[in-house]
Amino acid sequence: MKEGEIINENEIVLPVPGSHVVAVGIGGKEKRFMKKEDIEKAAGDYSGSILGFTDNKSVMEKHKAFADGAQWRINSVWHDANEKPKIGELIIVEVYGKIWDYGKYDICDTIHPKARWAYMEDLLPNTEE
Numbered sequence: 001m002k003e004g005e006i007i008n009e010n011e012i013v014l015p016v017p018g019s020h021v022v023a024v025g026i027g028g029k030e031k032r033f034m035k036k037e038d039i040e041k042a043a044g045d046y047s048g049s050i051l052g053f054t055d056n057k058s059v060m061e062k063h064k065a066f067a068d069g070a071q072w073r074i075n076s077v078w079h080d081a082n083e084k085p086k087i088g089e090l091i092i093v094e095v096y097g098k099i100w101d102y103g104k105y106d107i108c109d110t111i112h113p114k115a116r117w118a119y120m121e122d123l124l125p126n127t128e129e
Contacts, residue, residue, distance in 0.1 A: 043067040077122035081111045090120040 044050030047063035054060060078094070085091045085105040092102040095115040102120070111117060 039067055039070045042070070077118045078116045079118065081113050081115045081117070084111075085117060085119065091117045092120055092123065093117045 041050070043063045043066040046066045047053075048056075048059050049063045079085070087105060087107055089105055090103065091105050093100045093111060093115050094117070095112050100112065100115060
């Protein structure tokens, strides 16, 4: 998949560490990819390092903490193949850094032993207050 590529309203591009890192819209909503550079820019905005305060230890610690927190959030939703999803839940399966499959998990489904999976709900932005 390429940045900006429109799949269709029934398909979703979701975060895979080391690649694109944020879920995009579903059902014809705006599709947007976020890369590690976007996290670095947001960390710079948050910490003040974007203003050139890169020699300030406190600013750079805040920058690193923001970026580390974003990466932790992305990685925290992924489960190993030995942990089974709940039946009927929407999941996405990633193997060797590539999206392998997605859809409702069924009792008959098997997950590749080198794969990891995430509930799609956990990958979508939480808009609740």
